[in-house]
Amino acid sequence: MSSAINNSSPSTGGAPTNQDKPSTLTPEQQTQREKKLTTLQTSIATLESQTAELEAQLLKTKSQLKNDPSITVRRHIRLLHDYNEIKDIAQGLMGLLADARGERQIDVQRGFGVGDRD
Structure with a gap:
């Protein structure tokens, strides 16, 4: 009897899944991942900029209040x-x-x- 470990997934018909090898990405998947990361970083920067603008506007408005x-x-x-x-x-x-x-x-x-x- 052999004690070989089976890395295949029963739901994929024996093909390895990303859960089995999470660090292995195809070049296309890597490109998509980098695009998503870039998009998210851009969104974060935009939101941080908007937050800073709104906070500055709030301070300006508060300073204009008489009381x-x-x-x-x-x-x-x-x-x-x-x-x-x-x-x-x-x-x-x-x-x-x-x-x-x-x-x-x-x-x-x-x-x-x-x-x-x-």
């Missing part, structure tokens, strides 16, 4: 709160005026140029 974004958000919230308080007072006054005139409140609002959705 820190969190300060701006807090200011907007305060202004909205003030606006809502003033609006509530104005609606209350228009309601009193409508009662005094015997008109609907919507008619008083329209008389002051306030739209239905305001």
